[in-house]
Amino acid sequence: MASLIRSESDGEILTVYFTEAKILDELVIRQCQDELIRMLEKTQEQNVILDFRFVKFLSSSALGMLIRVQKRCKEFKIALKLCNIDKEIEKVFKITGLNKVLDICATNEEAAASFKKKGFFFRK
Template structure:
C-alpha cells in the first residue's frame, strides 16, 4: 500500500476503509495531499471498493468537496464503488445544500456501509 500522510487505510475483506487523520480539512496543501492519496488508492493500489469514514472530520472546505467528487468519478471509471459513513450533521448539511448527498452513497456508520458493499 502506498505511503499515506493524511489518510489511514485499513482493509476489511476487499474494502479499503479510509479514515482521515485531520479533524479539519481546510488548507490547500493538505487538500492536495489528500487528493494525491486518493489517486494513489485507485491508480497505484488498484482499490475498487472504497469506504470513506468521516468519524474524525469536524470541518471540510469546499475545495475538499471537489476532491471527493473527483475520487467518485475516478472510482466509477474503474467500475468500482465509493461509499461514505459517519458524516457529522453539519457536514451532511453542506452535502445536502450542494446536492452531493444525491451523488454520494452515504451510510450511517461503517458496519452499514460494509454491509452495503456485500449486498
C-alpha cells in the same frame, strides 16, 4: 509531509480514514486527493469506504475533491461509499445536493453491508 489518510483492508473492502479534523487548506486538500488517488490506483479491492469519523470541518474545495475522487473510482470500476459524516458537514452535503451524488451511509458497518446488498462485491 505526514500522511493525511490511513487505510485498512479486510480483503474485500478498503476503508480509508482521514487523519485531519479540518480539511480546509488547499495544500491539505491537494495532498488528500493525491494520496487517495494513488491508493485507488494500487488497491486490489473494488469496494472503498471513505470514513469521516475524525473530520469536523470540510471546505467547499474539499467537496470538489470528493467529486474528483468519485470520478476516479468510476474509472477504476471501484464502488465508493462515505460514512460517519459529522452532522454539520452532512447539512452541507444536503444543501449542495452532494448527498444525491455521493453514496452516503451512517456508519462503516452500514456501508460495508450495503456493498453486499447491492451486489457490489466483485471478488470472492
